Amino acid sequence: MLGILAGPGVGEALVGAAVTEELVLDTPFGSPSSHVRIVRVGESRVAVLARHGDENDIPPSRVPSRANVYALKQVGVTHVLAFDEVRSLRDEIRPGDLVIADQVIDRTTRRATTFFDEGISVHVEMARPYCESLRARALGTTGVSTRSVHPRGTYVCVEGPSWSTAAEAHMHRLVGGDILGQTAMPEARVAREAELCAALVCYVVADCEGWRVSTKVDATSVPDSKRENDRRVATGAAMALLAATAEDLHDHPPGSCSCHDALSRAVATSPGAIRPETRARYGVLLARFLAEVGEDR
Ligand SMILES: [Zn+2]
Numbered sequence: 001m002l003g004i005l006a007g008p009g010v011g012e013a014l015v016g017a018a019v020t021e022e023l024v025l026d027t028p029f030g031s032p033s034s035h036v037r038i039v040r041v042g043e044s045r046v047a048v049l050a051r052h053g054d055e056n057d058i059p060p061s062r063v064p065s066r067a068n069v070y071a072l073k074q075v076g077v078t079h080v081l082a083f084d085e086v087r088s089l090r091d092e093i094r095p096g097d098l099v100i101a102d103q104v105i106d107r108t109t110r111r112a113t114t115f116f117d118e119g120i121s122v123h124v125e126m127a128r129p130y131c132e133s134l135r136a137r138a139l140g141t142t143g144v145s146t147r148s149v150h151p152r153g154t155y156v157c158v159e160g161p162s163w164s165t166a167a168e169a170h171m172h173r174l175v176g177g178d179i180l181g182q183t184a185m186p187e188a189r190v191a192r193e194a195e196l197c198a199a200l201v202c203y204v205v206a207d208c209e210g211w212r213v214s215t216k217v218d219a220t221s222v223p224d225s226k227r228e229n230d231r232r233v234a235t236g237a238a239m240a241l242l243a244a245t246a247e248d249l250h251d252h253p254p255g256s257c258s259c260h261d262a263l264s265r266a267v268a269t270s271p272g273a274i275r276p277e278t279r280a281r282y283g284v285l286l287a288r289f290l291a292e293v294g295e296d297r
Pocket residue numbers: 131132133134196197198257258259260
């Protein structure tokens with residue numbers, strides 16, 4: 001099943017979609033940001049979670065990424081499209097564009113960074129933080145469109161909730177950042193730990209202020225009406241991509257890729273040494289791995 005971690009705009013649009021089921025879940029990592037809503041997108045059932053809560057009242061540092069990803073895993077999600085509002089650090093990435101991010105620089109400082117923080121040692125590969133196969137699917141759905149979709153981009157994830165200073169914006173550009181946001185991490189990391197295929201669709205709603213030499217195109221000089229229009233264009237494009245990707249996954253079910261057995265190459269602890277309380281804590285996260293190594297009871 002396809003799961004959606006919805007940011008502002010996309011989340012509100014999906015709440016208006018046909019909800020067929022509403023699940024109130026708890027996880028070993030706390031409560032997720034919202035109920036998990038099963039909505040119908042075309043022929044597909046899609047599980048939707050509002051990352052910042054239904055009222056947009058959960059700030060980035062307090063988004064329970066572990067509980068959110070665990071809850072999606074719990075309801076049978078195998079593929080996740082995460083949607084995120086970002087700001088641009090590059091001339092060629094304009095408000096209204098989409099960026100299917102392929103890299104992340106994690107600059108967060110105050111978040112739980114992993115599921116596996118006790119009782120077991122697990123080191124997943126993160127060189128490619130997103131599933132190339134799902135990224136290609138999402139990109140393939142945009143082929144006939146004239147809107148601007150960037151097939152790659154490096155997302156700098158800052159702690160927030162404020163945006164960066166001008167000096168920081170320059171630094172983010174110097175280290176290779178293309179877009180700036182506040183929620184990609186630890187979300188991508190824990191999705192990999194949960195053996196989910198994940199892709200991040202970023203909708204650009206503004207320029208990051210302060211890095212341009214010319215002030216006439218600085219974000220502060222952009223009228224509110226243009227900002228609102230850019231936001232509407234970007235979230236509309238994100239919704240179209242979501243619908244097309246859901247349809248594509250429904251019509252052409254994906255084969256297995258290396259995301260789905262990420263733990264097979266990552267668990268350093270001998271399976272026989274994993275204690276019952278540890279198995280209970282990690283629940284659905286370890287179930288496939290323990291079955292694979294014959295330690296599932
Ligand atoms: Zn994958």
